[in-house]
Amino acid sequence: MTSSKKIAVVTGASSGIGSVYADRLARRGYDLLLVARRRERLQNLATKLEQTYGIKAETFVADLEKEGDLARLESVLASNPAIRVLVNNAGIAKLSLVAETPMKDSLSQIALNITALTRLTHAVLPAFKERNEGVIINIASVLAVHALPISSIYSGTKAFVLNFSRGLQQELASTGVRVQVVLPAATATDLWDISGVPLAALPQETVMSVENLVDAALAGFDQGESVTLPSMADAGLWERYDTARSDLFAATQTGKPAPRLLSL
Numbered sequence: 485m486t487s488s489k490k491i492a493v494v495t496g497a498s499s500g501i502g503s504v505y506a507d508r509l510a511r512r513g514y515d516l517l518l519v520a521r522r523r524e525r526l527q528n529l530a531t532k533l534e535q536t537y538g539i540k541a542e543t544f545v546a547d548l549e550k551e552g553d554l555a556r557l558e559s560v561l562a563s564n565p566a567i568r569v570l571v572n573n574a575g576i577a578k579l580s581l582v583a584e585t586p587m588k589d590s591l592s593q594i595a596l597n598i599t600a601l602t603r604l605t606h607a608v609l610p611a612f613k614e615r616n617e618g619v620i621i622n623i624a625s626v627l628a629v630h631a632l633p634i635s636s637i638y639s640g641t642k643a644f645v646l647n648f649s650r651g652l653q654q655e656l657a658s659t660g661v662r663v664q665v666v667l668p669a670a671t672a673t674d675l676w677d678i679s680g681v682p683l684a685a686l687p688q689e690t691v692m693s694v695e696n697l698v699d700a701a702l703a704g705f706d707q708g709e710s711v712t713l714p715s716m717a718d719a720g721l722w723e724r725y726d727t728a729r730s731d732l733f734a735a736t737q738t739g740k741p742a743p744r745l746l747s748l
């Protein structure tokens with residue numbers, strides 16, 4: 485992923501993980517399209533990255549939960565042939581018991597974490613496939629494979645991102661289009677305070693810096709990983725998990741009720 489005058493689109497670039505992806509992709513020579521709601525933060529980052537790396541960075545102010553903004557971005561993604569990388573990073577967490585979560589918070593997570601990510605992926609895919617070139621990086625979470633009482637909705641949205649990405653990887657296996665799904669564990673960003681669980685409340689030894697997270701995720705990309713858990717030392721763990729998952733699926737293909745479930 486080194487290039488000049490190709491454009492990388494980063495959603496949620498105004499803070500946290502997205503802002504560091506923007507920096508690292510600019511360092512690799514990409515021009516940028518930086519997407520989020522906070523115009524001033526996007527503009528400041530764009531100016532800094534242009535000065536630092538001599539690339540061109542444009543901003544695209546959009547609320548990706550809103551139909552009109554999403555449609556505007558979709559049409560840019562579908563029509564600009566210089567776009568070669570999409571980092572689907574924008575996401576939110578609202579961590580609370582379902583019964584105590586306002587419906588609008590649940591729907592917000594679904595709209596941003598699932599619907600926007602899906603629509604933006606749809607928007608870039610035809611051109612990526614046509615050119616047989618392109619990179620999609622989907623930011624999921626380790627909560628894609630784990631649910632806590634307060635993370636039912638968030639975990640559900642990230643499980644979608646994981647399975648959506650895994651299916652896409654198979655669809656695109658014989659093409660030059662790459663999909664990487666990244667499963668960060670706790671990372672020091674604003675997400676936590678916004679989620680209702682303050683970052684300061686987490687055991688600090690479990691929290692990764694945002695720079696380490698993005699650099700490790702990109703190292704995983706460079707090494708050809710399709711699923712990257714940046715904080716997991718034993719890569720074999722994922723292999724074993726995925727083999728068990730696959731065996732589980734195969735074991736359901738019997739067409740008969742399991743003996744233990746037959747009524748006596």
Ligand SMILES: NC(=O)c1ccc[n+]([C@@H]2O[C@H](COP(=O)([O-])OP(=O)(O)OC[C@H]3O[C@@H](n4cnc5c(N)ncnc54)[C@H](OP(=O)(O)O)[C@@H]3O)[C@@H](O)[C@H]2O)c1
Pocket residue numbers: 495496497498499500501502519520521522523546547548549573574575576577596623624625626667668669670671672673674675676678
């Ligand atoms: N931090 C962690 O521990 C952690 C762990 C696992 C996964 N993740 C995932 O990492 C991704 C990035 O999160 P982060 O930790 O970097 O949090 P963050 O600092 O809060 O960044 C979230 C980004 O998403 C943007 N965003 C939020 N709502 C939006 C909307 N409606 N429309 C457009 N953009 C919107 C925000 O920008 P504006 O407010 O300017 O719109 C911001 O740039 C998310 O998908 C998150 O689920 C984070």
